[in-house]
Amino acid sequence: MNQHLSFEFSAPRNPVEISKLLTVHDRLKVFSPEFFSVTYGAGGSTKDGTKDTTLKIQKLGSSVAPHLSFGGDESRIIEDLLHDYQKAGIRRLVALRGDMPSGQIAKMKFARELIEFIRHTTGNHFHIDIAAYPETHPDSPSVESDIDFFKDKVDAGANSAITQYFYNVDAYFRFVDNCMAHNIDIPIVPGIMPITNYKGILRFSKNCGAEIPRWILKQLEGYQSKPDSLKAFGLEVVTNICKKLLDGGAPGLHFYTLNQALPSTKILRNLKL
Ligand code: FAD
Numbered sequence: 353m354n355q356h357l358s359f360e361f362s363a364p365r366n367p368v369e370i371s372k373l374l375t376v377h378d379r380l381k382v383f384s385p386e387f388f389s390v391t392y393g394a395g396g397s398t399k400d401g402t403k404d405t406t407l408k409i410q411k412l413g414s415s416v417a418p419h420l421s422f423g424g425d426e427s428r429i430i431e432d433l434l435h436d437y438q439k440a441g442i443r444r445l446v447a448l449r450g451d452m453p454s455g456q457i458a459k460m461k462f463a464r465e466l467i468e469f470i471r472h473t474t475g476n477h478f479h480i481d482i483a484a485y486p487e488t489h490p491d492s493p494s495v496e497s498d499i500d501f502f503k504d505k506v507d508a509g510a511n512s513a514i515t516q517y518f519y520n521v522d523a524y525f526r527f528v529d530n531c532m533a534h535n536i537d538i539p540i541v542p543g544i545m546p547i548t549n550y551k552g553i554l555r556f557s558k559n560c561g562a563e564i565p566r567w568i569l570k571q572l573e574g575y576q577s578k579p580d581s582l583k584a585f586g587l588e589v590v591t592n593i594c595k596k597l598l599d600g601g602a603p604g605l606h607f608y609t610l611n612q613a614l615p616s617t618k619i620l621r622n623l624k625l
Contacts, residue, residue: 356541356604357385357625358417358514361611363398364405372611377409379613383620385414386604387444389481392419394450394458403433407440416442417481420470421450422460427469434474444479445470446514447505462501467508482506484513484540486527487520490561495530503534512538514606517545517562519589521596528602539603544594546607546615547586550576587615591622598623 359380364370377388388409392402406418418437422430437445447470449463460466467480482505485498492498502513518524524542531540545562547553550572557564564572568589575582594605607616 355598355602356539356606357383357620358387358389358541358604358606359385359609359616360389360391360514360543360606361405361609362391363393363401364611365398365401369611370401370405370408373405374408374412376609376611376613377412377414380609380616381412381414383617383625387415387417389417389419389446389606392421392448392450394421394423394448395453395456399433403436406437406442410440410442415444417444417446417479418442419446419448420466421448421463422458422466422469423450423452424456424459426459430466430469431473434470434478438474438477443477444481446481446483447510448483462504464501464504464508467505467510471509479512480510482510482513484515484527485561486515486518486523486542487561487563489516499530499534499536502531503536506536506538510538513540515540515543516560517543517608519565519568519593520563521593521600524597524602525600541604541606542597542602543606543608544590544616544619546590546610546619547572548583548612548615549579550582552610583615587618587622591619594619594623 361373364373390402390405392398402418406416409416447463447466452458470478484502488495488498528540571585572582575585609616
């Protein structure tokens with residue numbers, strides 16, 4: 353694949369999950385992705401899991417980008433983590449504000465502060481990816497302010513962005529056009545969430561503010577007791593979205609794998625990539 357391809361894993365919480373994930377990694381590695389990324393619990397719940405998984409995948413010869421948030425940690429802890437990654441030869445990070453568990457208070461309010469901290473602590477060692485929201489971040493009062501704050505992250509030193517997932521291709525292209533109008537010229541890679549499960553996709557989308565168009569939602573509702581039909585429909589819908597994105601000039605695809613190889617594999621095979 354000439355375009356960018358990456359796969360995101362959720363940080364495993366125990367050794368059994370880690371070893372399962374390494375099998376998933378082996379299956380996805382055949383697509384020669386630019387990198388795998390590993391999520392980070394802003395509350396600190398997966399700090400060790402993120403680091404362990406990152407280093408294990410790296411040992412298998414793949415590029416890995418751990419996600420990172422300030423969460424409730426002191427600067428020193430994040431500085432140590434950055435230096436650990438630097439020493440281990442990690443060259444890429446996904447820098448996020450993260451969502452703190454309720455009742456916990458974050459040390460920094462916005463991702464921009466973390467990007468500034470990374471640049472201040474480790475210079476240009478890391479390629480920094482940031483989050484982007486074609487349908488606007490749920491906390492944002494307006495599209496305009498969301499773009500302005502996105503630009504702040506780019507100006508602070510981010511190199512590229514990965515979007516929240518969406519099922520409305522126009523939202524992505526509109527967002528990219530809007531960024532260009534604001535002189536934001538970093539690559540904005542669309543995040544792709546395969547559809548394999550009705551309740552799961554509903555829950556995720558409610559939490560992150562991604563809209564499921566009514567025609568998709570209604571069809572998924574109808575397939576609740578027919579998992580094979582639901583998966584076939586989800587595969588067709590998401591394959592078409594990917595095709596439209598790539599045909600329209602998106603720089604590549606970033607898959608939210610939910611630690612499964614098959615859904616992304618089927619989409620990539622459909623796309624003949
Ligand atoms: P920010 O860019 O800081 O933006 C957060 C909100 O604040 C936005 O509404 C923005 O418009 C607003 N804002 C920014 N600056 C200002 C300012 N100066 N004044 C007022 N408002 C401002 N979460 C995790 O916990 N762990 C993960 O591993 C993780 N991985 C992710 C990967 C991707 C690709 C994406 C898209 C999201 C991921 N998330 C993850 C979710 C993310 O942490 C949440 O969406 C979070 O609410 C926002 O993070 P951010 O980095 O986009 O924050």
